[in-house]
Amino acid sequence: MSHKLFLLPGDGIGPEIMNEVKAIINWMNANMDVTFECDEGLVGGSAYDACGEAISEEDMAKALAADAVMFGAVGGPKWADVPYDKRPEAGLLRLRKDLGLFANLRPALCYPALADSSSLKKELVEGLDILIVRELTGGVYFGEPKEVVTLEDGQQRAVDTQVYTTSEIERITRVAFDLAKTRSNRVSSAEKHNVMKSGVLWKQIVTKIGSEEYPDTPLEHVLADNCAMQLVRRPKQYDVIVCDNLFGDILSDVAAMLTGSLGMLPSASLGAPDAVTGKRKAMYEPVHGSAPDISGTGSANPIATIASFAMALRYSFEMVKEADMVEKAIANVLEKGLRTRDIAKEGDTTVTTTQMGAAIIAELEAL
Amino acid sequence: MSHKLFLLPGDGIGPEIMNEVKAIINWMNANMDVTFECDEGLVGGSAYDACGEAISEEDMAKALAADAVMFGAVGGPKWADVPYDKRPEAGLLRLRKDLGLFANLRPALCYPALADSSSLKKELVEGLDILIVRELTGGVYFGEPKEVVTLEDGQQRAVDTQVYTTSEIERITRVAFDLAKTRSNRVSSAEKHNVMKSGVLWKQIVTKIGSEEYPDTPLEHVLADNCAMQLVRRPKQYDVIVCDNLFGDILSDVAAMLTGSLGMLPSASLGAPDAVTGKRKAMYEPVHGSAPDISGTGSANPIATIASFAMALRYSFEMVKEADMVEKAIANVLEKGLRTRDIAKEGDTTVTTTQMGAAIIAELEAL
Numbered sequence: 001m002s003h004k005l006f007l008l009p010g011d012g013i014g015p016e017i018m019n020e021v022k023a024i025i026n027w028m029n030a031n032m033d034v035t036f037e038c039d040e041g042l043v044g045g046s047a048y049d050a051c052g053e054a055i056s057e058e059d060m061a062k063a064l065a066a067d068a069v070m071f072g073a074v075g076g077p078k079w080a081d082v083p084y085d086k087r088p089e090a091g092l093l094r095l096r097k098d099l100g101l102f103a104n105l106r107p108a109l110c111y112p113a114l115a116d117s118s119s120l121k122k123e124l125v126e127g128l129d130i131l132i133v134r135e136l137t138g139g140v141y142f143g144e145p146k147e148v149v150t151l152e153d154g155q156q157r158a159v160d161t162q163v164y165t166t167s168e169i170e171r172i173t174r175v176a177f178d179l180a181k182t183r184s185n186r187v188s189s190a191e192k193h194n195v196m197k198s199g200v201l202w203k204q205i206v207t208k209i210g211s212e213e214y215p216d217t218p219l220e221h222v223l224a225d226n227c228a229m230q231l232v233r234r235p236k237q238y239d240v241i242v243c244d245n246l247f248g249d250i251l252s253d254v255a256a257m258l259t260g261s262l263g264m265l266p267s268a269s270l271g272a273p274d275a276v277t278g279k280r281k282a283m284y285e286p287v288h289g290s291a292p293d294i295s296g297t298g299s300a301n302p303i304a305t306i307a308s309f310a311m312a313l314r315y316s317f318e319m320v321k322e323a324d325m326v327e328k329a330i331a332n333v334l335e336k337g338l339r340t341r342d343i344a345k346e347g348d349t350t351v352t353t354t355q356m357g358a359a360i361i362a363e364l365e366a367l
Numbered sequence: 368m369s370h371k372l373f374l375l376p377g378d379g380i381g382p383e384i385m386n387e388v389k390a391i392i393n394w395m396n397a398n399m400d401v402t403f404e405c406d407e408g409l410v411g412g413s414a415y416d417a418c419g420e421a422i423s424e425e426d427m428a429k430a431l432a433a434d435a436v437m438f439g440a441v442g443g444p445k446w447a448d449v450p451y452d453k454r455p456e457a458g459l460l461r462l463r464k465d466l467g468l469f470a471n472l473r474p475a476l477c478y479p480a481l482a483d484s485s486s487l488k489k490e491l492v493e494g495l496d497i498l499i500v501r502e503l504t505g506g507v508y509f510g511e512p513k514e515v516v517t518l519e520d521g522q523q524r525a526v527d528t529q530v531y532t533t534s535e536i537e538r539i540t541r542v543a544f545d546l547a548k549t550r551s552n553r554v555s556s557a558e559k560h561n562v563m564k565s566g567v568l569w570k571q572i573v574t575k576i577g578s579e580e581y582p583d584t585p586l587e588h589v590l591a592d593n594c595a596m597q598l599v600r601r602p603k604q605y606d607v608i609v610c611d612n613l614f615g616d617i618l619s620d621v622a623a624m625l626t627g628s629l630g631m632l633p634s635a636s637l638g639a640p641d642a643v644t645g646k647r648k649a650m651y652e653p654v655h656g657s658a659p660d661i662s663g664t665g666s667a668n669p670i671a672t673i674a675s676f677a678m679a680l681r682y683s684f685e686m687v688k689e690a691d692m693v694e695k696a697i698a699n700v701l702e703k704g705l706r707t708r709d710i711a712k713e714g715d716t717t718v719t720t721t722q723m724g725a726a727i728i729a730e731l732e733a734l
């Protein structure tokens with residue numbers, strides 16, 4: 001079985017953490033009954049430096065042709081002043097939009113070995129396992145008009161537009177319910193129907209899909225502001241949270257931070273199944289950013305990116321056993337006390353990015 | 368000196384907690400060199416029941432004529448199905464808009480006696496004192512179009528519009544900097560300039576006002592999603608956070624929850640100074656909601672509303688000494704161990720709403 005992966009390491013620590021994914025891919029190619037063919041491109045500031053765009057047309061075409069894209073991270077102070085439509089994030093947003101990756105899955109998982117490093121009291125996060133299902137190609141991220149105009153009196157007026165249609169809400173709702181069924185079978189839908197018309201439509205459609213198609217999955221509606229609060233107060237009350245693009249951005253960051261495992265969390269962005277082949281476009285990326293401040297120091301934690309590759313195995317390649325193995329290998333190195341700097345406590349000795357990657361491969365060998 | 372207060376207790380526990388503010392007002396009228404004249408109206412579901420609107424024109428006129436409005440809380444399951452423009456929140460939003468209350472001040476303060484009840488580890492919240500300055504009359508709350516339309520194919524399409532102009536951002540920025548100067552003199556501005564054009568304008572204007580008018584106040588820009596994270600990670604890094612209406616809604620709820628004092632937190636919503644009199648329109652309300660589940664049980668905590676009255680003394684009536692007294696009285700009853708049910712720990716004996724109110728008055732007597 002051969003699979004085409006397109007790697008977009010990006011900026012900052014992106015290339016360093018992607019190297020460790022490549023090492024795992026090489027190990028799998030050598031040791032398992034599978035072949036991953038990897039090609040690599042540029043995205044973000046490094047693409048801008050090379051071709052004046054946040055991603056080239058050629059690399060966009062490769063991303064579209066691949067079975068899955070592995071994305072590192074983009075951005076950094078170096079590109080603070082590039083034109084808006086060429087800023088590093090524009091590459092990421094274009095990939096999401098043009099690949100049709102409407103479903104962003106963000107697990108917030110508290111690794112037992114790290115429960116201590118949460119800001120929250122240990123009992124509140126121990127065993128935490130939330131999945132945020134964020135709509136990723138609609139809402140205020142892409143709605144038009146989106147502009148700054150100068151008015152007659154010299155004032156400027158900025159506009160962003162949040163748009164959602166029935167079908168956009170329906171499909172993300174189904175993703176959330178389908179995933180809930182593989183987990184604790186509870187869905188919480190977060191919006192602001194008390195203030196936003198998109199929230200009114202959101203609540204209405206989620207309610208309809210839930211009662212008509214998933215009558216056996218309990219559904220709860222929660223205002224997004226209250227949801228952010230409840231995540232801090234009692235996070236374990238949640239299983240799957242489904243929400244729009246902007247609320248998902250914020251709620252998933254809060255949820256990620258709660259776990260104490262921020263540098264460890266992966267994400268998957270999935271498209272709709274192709275009408276003919278049934279295959280979904282997909283991109284996998286760590287939740288953390290490009291961390292320009294530590295780039296080049298060898299201290300970046302590759303686990304989030306490796307865990308993102310495990311999500312690729314699970315969601316793009318139906319390699320559930322192998323995905324479980326990678327996740328188990330990660331849990332094992334943590335149990336054994338290996339720590340990159342971001343997850344080390346005072347007094348811990350730390351390992352480098354490559355040492356962490358190598359240790360995970362050693363665990364894979366031993367499994 | 369005589370001041371006109373307009374009381375809008377609202378729904379659920381609103382009337383119960385407002386009663387305790389009335390008791391304090393009576394005490395002040397009897398014991399201090401001041402006269403508060405109180406009138407009272409209906410807002411939210413109770414107004415809808417009485418007149419079919421979330422607030423009557425008559426009460427709106429009274430709110431406009433008052434020196435300050437004291438607001439309780441609105442909403443409850445009873446009014447889940449009233450028409451959108453008559454829902455309880457519509458009364459609150461109309462008051463904010465028609466009174467021009469663009470500046471919402473939300474202190475997130477960790478009362479020392481309650482540091483233990485935060486979800487966060489004690490050392491992270493002990494001494495926490497953040498002020499969120501939220502823009503309250505613009506953004507996605509009020510921008511047009513705001514609608515759900517049915518498309519030709521039968522699909523529905525919902526739109527909300529985030530709009531900000533230069534002057535709207537300038538005035539809230541100045542409020543934030545002016546307040547920072549009375550505190551730790553640091554401002555953090557939260558937006559999503561990497562995705563939203565309103566964020567681009569926001570960042571640009573805040574930067575300009577900061578450097579031109581407040582060169583001695585350090586200013587930091589933070590992405591709203593990262594800000595939500597940082598509030599969980601290390602909340603004490605913040606002094607004043609300034610942000611738009613929607614981000615302010617969420618960030619202030621996160622900040623409030625961190626303190627462990629959620630039922631204790633007040634807010635002030637202020638308008639621009641009148642060109643002639645220099646007076647600002649103002650409304651004061653607790654951050655918590657109407658808690659219909661505990662309404663009528665006598666267990667509601669009146670402290671947030673009483674602390675909101677202290678903010679009224681400070682911001683509307685220049686009664687700084689009296690504001691300090693009320694805040695001191697609150698701190699004292701907490702130090703003495705008085706707890707309503709929401710802030711009680713297992714084994715604590717609890718007091719009722721009126722007992723708490725009476726205890727605060729007793730402290731005032733003793734100060």
Ligand SMILES: CC(C)[C@H](C(=O)O)[C@@H](O)C(=O)O
Pocket residue numbers: 089092249561562592
């Ligand atoms: C980098 C940025 C454009 C992006 C977003 O806002 O979606 C990031 O915050 C994320 O959550 O993936």
Ligand SMILES: CC(C)[C@H](C(=O)O)[C@@H](O)C(=O)O
Pocket residue numbers: 194195225456459616
């Ligand atoms: C009740 C609701 C309309 C309101 C808001 O969204 O502003 C509330 O959440 C708040 O923060 O005051």
